[in-house]
Amino acid sequence: MSSLPVAPPEPEKPSRGGRFASSLRWVLESFGPLLVFWTFEHRWGLVPAIVSGVVVGVGLVTFQWIREKSPSKLTVINAVSVVVFGALDLTFRSAFFVKLEPVLGNLVWAGIFLTSAATGPGLITEMVERTSARMKDSVRSYMRGVTVAWGLFMIARAAVYLWMAFALTVDQALAARGVLGPASFVGMFALEMAFRYLRWGKKAFGSAPPPEAMAAPSLEP
Numbered sequence: 001m002s003s004l005p006v007a008p009p010e011p012e013k014p015s016r017g018g019r020f021a022s023s024l025r026w027v028l029e030s031f032g033p034l035l036v037f038w039t040f041e042h043r044w045g046l047v048p049a050i051v052s053g054v055v056v057g058v059g060l061v062t063f064q065w066i067r068e069k070s071p072s073k074l075t076v077i078n079a080v081s082v083v084v085f086g087a088l089d090l091t092f093r094s095a096f097f098v099k100l101e102p103v104l105g106n107l108v109w110a111g112i113f114l115t116s117a118a119t120g121p122g123l124i125t126e127m128v129e130r131t132s133a134r135m136k137d138s139v140r141s142y143m144r145g146v147t148v149a150w151g152l153f154m155i156a157r158a159a160v161y162l163w164m165a166f167a168l169t170v171d172q173a174l175a176a177r178g179v180l181g182p183a184s185f186v187g188m189f190a191l192e193m194a195f196r197y198l199r200w201g202k203k204a205f206g207s208a209p210p211p212e213a214m215a216a217p218s219l220e221p
Helices: 016-044 046-068 073-091 095-119 123-131 137-167 170-205
Strands: none
Touching: 016 046, 016 073, 046 073, 073 095, 073 123, 095 123, 095 137, 095 170, 123 137, 137 170
């Protein structure tokens, strides 16, 4: 008598605590150099901030290289940005450069997002797949579009900051950036989430990114 086929066991879903720990680790590894830079600059000044940001950036890239033989592009980008913009801050210590710096920063990020989408699956796709399995082709296409949208968003922010650099004083520009910066990011995230929900409903917010059917990840190379 032939035995009945036994279905393979379903993979265990990570707990909420596990997902939170994974997300926290990703944030600290990806944005660690910038977080350290901002903390040290606020408390001890620009030079200690640059040194600490560079040390943390090199340490994280080395750790990721040893662990995965491939450091995260986002970690590398943030580590390099600490060096570049820290050097610019030391070189051009003027009120106008303080107002102009976010213009340059947003244009750099716009270039990174748009270039990654033009030459590959896009930075956001790579970020997601680094912490999970390869997504369906339809999902990858959507995330590539999100990457392009973030690039255009950064260009729009740069244009606003450029107007502020010429129209506002340093104190006014810093105050406006303190509100506009976080608010614009929250608005962009909310807009993308609303678009997802309107197009795919609640299934767009499952354990994997959208869209249609959340099938098993593709095994294509």
